[in-house]
Amino acid sequence: MQSNPQLNENGELRHLLSIEGLPRDVLTGILDTAASFVGVTEREVKKVPLLRGKSVFNLFFEPSTRTRTTFEIAAKRLSADVINLNVAVSSQTKGESLLDTVSNLSAMQADLFVVRHGSSGAPYLIAQHVKPHEHVINAGDGRHAHPTQGLLDLYTIRHYKQDFGALRVAIVGDILHSRVARSLIHGLTTLGTPEVRVIGPKTLLPAGVEALGVKVFNDMREGLLGADVVVMLRLQNERMRGALLPSAQEFFKHYGLTAQKLALAKPDAIVMHPGPMNRGVEIDSSVADGPHSVILPQVTFGIAVRMAVMSIVAGN
Amino acid sequence: MKILIRNGRVIDPASGRDAAGDLAIADGRLCEALSGKPDRVIDATGLVVAPGLIDIAARLREPGYEYKATLESEMDAAVAGGVTSLACPPDTDPPLDEPGLVDMLRRRAKVLSRARVYPIGALTVKLAGERLTEMAELAEAGCVAFSQADEPIPDTQVLWRALQYAATFGFPVWLRVEDHWLARGGVAHDGELATRLGLPGIPVFAETVALGVLLELVRATGTRVHLCRLSSAGAVELVRRAKTEGLPISCDVGIHHLHLSDLDLGYFDAHCRLVPPLRSQRDRDALAAGLADGTIDCVCSDHTPVDEDQKQMPFSEAEPGATGLELLLPLVLKWGAQQKLPLATVLARVTSDAARVLGVHSGRLQAGAPADVVVFDPDAAWRVSAEALRSQGKNTPYIGYELGARVRYTLVAGNVVFEQT
Amino acid sequence: MNPLPDAEKLCAQLAAKLKPAVKPSTAMIGLYTGGVWLAERLHATLAIAEPLGTMDIAFYRDDYHQQGLARDPKRTQIPFAVEGRDLLLVDDVLYTGRTVRAAMNELFDYGRPASISLVVLADRGGRELPICAQYCGCTVEVAKGMRLRLLRDDMGKLKLALQDAK
Numbered sequence: 001m002q003s004n005p006q007l008n009e010n011g012e013l014r015h016l017l018s019i020e021g022l023p024r025d026v027l028t029g030i031l032d033t034a035a036s037f038v039g040v041t042e043r044e045v046k047k048v049p050l051l052r053g054k055s056v057f058n059l060f061f062e063p064s065t066r067t068r069t070t071f072e073i074a075a076k077r078l079s080a081d082v083i084n085l086n087v088a089v090s091s092q093t094k095g096e097s098l099l100d101t102v103s104n105l106s107a108m109q110a111d112l113f114v115v116r117h118g119s120s121g122a123p124y125l126i127a128q129h130v131k132p133h134e135h136v137i138n139a140g141d142g143r144h145a146h147p148t149q150g151l152l153d154l155y156t157i158r159h160y161k162q163d164f165g166a167l168r169v170a171i172v173g174d175i176l177h178s179r180v181a182r183s184l185i186h187g188l189t190t191l192g193t194p195e196v197r198v199i200g201p202k203t204l205l206p207a208g209v210e211a212l213g214v215k216v217f218n219d220m221r222e223g224l225l226g227a228d229v230v231v232m233l234r235l236q237n238e239r240m241r242g243a244l245l246p247s248a249q250e251f252f253k254h255y256g257l258t259a260q261k262l263a264l265a266k267p268d269a270i271v272m273h274p275g276p277m278n279r280g281v282e283i284d285s286s287v288a289d290g291p292h293s294v295i296l297p298q299v300t301f302g303i304a305v306r307m308a309v310m311s312i313v314a315g316n
Numbered sequence: 317m318k319i320l321i322r323n324g325r326v327i328d329p330a331s332g333r334d335a336a337g338d339l340a341i342a343d344g345r346l347c348e349a350l351s352g353k354p355d356r357v358i359d360a361t362g363l364v365v366a367p368g369l370i371d372i373a374a375r376l377r378e379p380g381y382e383y384k385a386t387l388e389s390e391m392d393a394a395v396a397g398g399v400t401s402l403a404c405p406p407d408t409d410p411p412l413d414e415p416g417l418v419d420m421l422r423r424r425a426k427v428l429s430r431a432r433v434y435p436i437g438a439l440t441v442k443l444a445g446e447r448l449t450e451m452a453e454l455a456e457a458g459c460v461a462f463s464q465a466d467e468p469i470p471d472t473q474v475l476w477r478a479l480q481y482a483a484t485f486g487f488p489v490w491l492r493v494e495d496h497w498l499a500r501g502g503v504a505h506d507g508e509l510a511t512r513l514g515l516p517g518i519p520v521f522a523e524t525v526a527l528g529v530l531l532e533l534v535r536a537t538g539t540r541v542h543l544c545r546l547s548s549a550g551a552v553e554l555v556r557r558a559k560t561e562g563l564p565i566s567c568d569v570g571i572h573h574l575h576l577s578d579l580d581l582g583y584f585d586a587h588c589r590l591v592p593p594l595r596s597q598r599d600r601d602a603l604a605a606g607l608a609d610g611t612i613d614c615v616c617s618d619h620t621p622v623d624e625d626q627k628q629m630p631f632s633e634a635e636p637g638a639t640g641l642e643l644l645l646p647l648v649l650k651w652g653a654q655q656k657l658p659l660a661t662v663l664a665r666v667t668s669d670a671a672r673v674l675g676v677h678s679g680r681l682q683a684g685a686p687a688d689v690v691v692f693d694p695d696a697a698w699r700v701s702a703e704a705l706r707s708q709g710k711n712t713p714y715i716g717y718e719l720g721a722r723v724r725y726t727l728v729a730g731n732v733v734f735e736q737t
Numbered sequence: 738m739n740p741l742p743d744a745e746k747l748c749a750q751l752a753a754k755l756k757p758a759v760k761p762s763t764a765m766i767g768l769y770t771g772g773v774w775l776a777e778r779l780h781a782t783l784a785i786a787e788p789l790g791t792m793d794i795a796f797y798r799d800d801y802h803q804q805g806l807a808r809d810p811k812r813t814q815i816p817f818a819v820e821g822r823d824l825l826l827v828d829d830v831l832y833t834g835r836t837v838r839a840a841m842n843e844l845f846d847y848g849r850p851a852s853i854s855l856v857v858l859a860d861r862g863g864r865e866l867p868i869c870a871q872y873c874g875c876t877v878e879v880a881k882g883m884r885l886r887l888l889r890d891d892m893g894k895l896k897l898a899l900q901d902a903k
Contacts, residue, residue, distance in 0.1 A: 005583055012805065020512070029808060036793065036810040043815075045846035048796035050806070099628055119630030120514040121584030129628075142632070144514030179514060207517055208508035311796070315805030 051080035074306035120144035150183030173233030324360025329664035368400025368688035380409025393707035398690035407465035468496035549602030586634035621709025639709030696722035747874035771829030771887035819848030829887035834868030
């Protein structure tokens with residue numbers, strides 16, 4: 001099982017499980033395709049017939065309204081039929097194994113599984129067991145990866161900054177628990193970003209993170225100096241309970257993004273956030289709603305990116 | 317019954333013997349020569365004749381986990397792997413904390429007449445880490461040592477008392493060193509790979525902190541302690557220093573940890589979900605070297621049959637453990653070849669050295685000793701597959717691999733309990 | 738082996754044929770990639786008022802399930818209202834007719850045109866659908882394993898060429 005499970009024998013994308021391990025040309029191909037889909041989302045008839053007759057099953061083992069909704073919109077714009085399964089509530093609690101759940105859905109003629117799961121690696125297990133015509137898209141697995149988020153972040157950066165080869169990107173917050181951060185880091189390094197920085201307290205930085213190709217900062221002011229892109233990560237409440245952080249207030253003081261701290265970045269820096277935002281914890285409202293923020297465009301791009309991923313994967 | 321094993325390469329690590337020759341067996345014991353004609357002649361041309369392997373950690377899953385494996389299947393696996401004596405940890409269901417349970421296990425094993433079974437008793441009641449078990453009673457029922465298997469004793473005062481009590485009777489205590497709190501929630505070695513895969517990590521210092529604590533308690537109590545399944549270079553170094561100091565400790569390493577590292581997790585392969593976790597290549601190399609120079613006394617299989625359903629789960633949800641009885645011999649030979657050690661030294665780590673740790677007199681080819689012998693072909697290769705394995709546990713990272721060394725005959729107390737030509 | 742017709746000459750001839758049909762409200766759409774080059778030339782020559790539309794049919798092809806999504810899709814840009822419009826749809830080569838069907842399907846997702854007239858530089862026959870060109874530069878016979886394409890050099894000069902279908 002050592003060959004890249006995302007690619008088929010012809011090196012084409014059969015599943016999307018992680019940005020790590022994707023060749024550079026596959027990545028840029030997805031971004032280019034997404035650009036074409038942006039055009040579709042801007043016209044009146046926002047549908048194309050590519051996935052007509054195909055069934056997309058949203059298999060969410062972790063609750064999520066926003067990601068699930070964007071996948072649903074994307075699938076419907078490709079003319080697919082969409083079935084949503086909040087498995088957290090249904091059969092899993094009856095003790096049905098992950099693979100049994102998937103087999104049952106397979107028997108209902110699924111073509112594409114969009115999977116979000118709390119355990120890292122769950123989509124890989126599913127991908128190993130689906131039928132040849134079925135495809136798996138990882139909508140977030142544990143701390144490991146959130147490839148469509150990484151792709152839409154890359155798309156957003158490309159849209160505003162064009163050339164990755166000259167950028168300094170800073171990612172701030174709970175890197176330890178963040179699948180969004182890991183996916184974005186892999187994407188940025190694959191596309192040749194010269195400086196990727198991670199900024200956070202030591203309790204929120206994972207072991208050996210430098211090996212991912214990033215520069216570590218514990219001081220946010222130092223880390224933001226001259227940055228072209230600032231990506232703020234969501235801080236979850238549980239972190240305050242688990243002896244990782246004392247309080248949201250202290251976190252905001254040292255690692256929250258305010259207009260004052262943002263001034264240390266380049267004057268034309270863009271501010272990104274995967275959402276949902278905790279205003280006053282990781283980001284100040286004036287910045288979230290300010291001229292540097294591209295948080296809302298991220299959401300729009302997210303639909304086009306997911307349309308691109310689904311149509312590329314389903315065609316292979 | 318009189319058996320003559322002819323013309324093999326006879327290796328007895330305990331005495332240093334490694335020469336072509338014959339082995340004579342009569343009335344269940346080894347003897348200098350046979351008087352009269354043998355009832356059976358085994359032709360060992362081209363084969364190695366050695367003491368039967370002693371595996372100091374093999375889970376037989378009985379009592380309580382019969383759906384995972386049974387005594388029959390696992391004893392079959394043992395002798396197919398050339399193992400003639402094995403020690404089983406106390407984490408059965410119920411745990412081996414009552415003399416009645418120990419007695420029953422020994423009787424069941426004896427009736428099956430395959431490998432010899434040495435039960436390790438529970439150190440605390442229900443392995444809960446709170447109350448001491450009746451160690452003297454358990455010893456009388458046949459326990460050769462006392463252990464917590466993989467359960468912690470978070471209360472260090474209880475740990476201290478348990479060591480003191482065991483020392484009262486001279487009982488050895490076998491413990492896996494891991495700080496319960498530092499390891500909490502972790503499923504993989506805390507390092508670059510776990511960060512990449514997004515798996516919660518168990519740092520090396522979870523092992524070395526607990527080891528430091530335990531060594532201090534050994535200094536204070538003088539208890540004979542055996543450290544189970546070392547996993548890090550740091551631990552090997554601490555043991556090296558403690559042995560130089562003269563502390564009454566011994567230690568082992570699991571056979572998989574000699575060869576594999578966290579890189580082998582690949583794309584979340586749950587067959588590599590083990591306890592302790594597979595650590596970095598540097599750690600693995602230190603373990604391999606530590607076993608070579610004797611800092612680590614012996615190697616065991618840590619045989620743990622796991623139902624395949626429990627492995628077909630996301631990595632952090634999968635049940636840890638790997639099957640190992642049938643892989644111990646080929647994998648220890650592989651280690652020996654990599655370390656460029658003489659065959660006698662290699663085999664010592666699974667015979668005479670293991671016997672010393674276990675406190676038994678077997679593991680040697682001495683006239684008068686019980687005839688526990690393995691005859692194997694060191695060059696025969698075989699493919700590891702579910703069909704080839706006799707254990708009910710088919711869970712191994714080595715599925716599909718080709719390994720060298722095929723057991724041809726296994727004898728326990730002079731009886732041929734396994735043969736395959 | 739007959740040499741291929743001169744694309745530049747055909748282009749001029751097509752422009753002449755089209756001239757009477759061009760009204761102030763007429764709009765033109767070129768299909769990537771050869772059709773866009775041809776349309777750019779015709780659009781300029783005919784001085785069409787409405788800006789040029791460009792179309793990529795990647796999302797409307799009927800062979801998606803066999804071939805997957807095209808590697809390098811371009812962006813469809815229709816900078817005028819399609820509703821009620823007389824349209825000139827431009828492609829370099831007309832063959833099976835599937836590209837044109839896909840283009841028409843895509844076009845109707847932008848609005849309901851008053852009319853669509855197909856303009857092609859070369860018709861190689863081999864139709865698999867009931868599609869025909871209202872304005873056609875020439876007919877060419879092409880062997881089965883070959884592909885007829887329009888090329889454009891660095892100077893902007895147009896040329897027809899035969900390539901292996903692979």
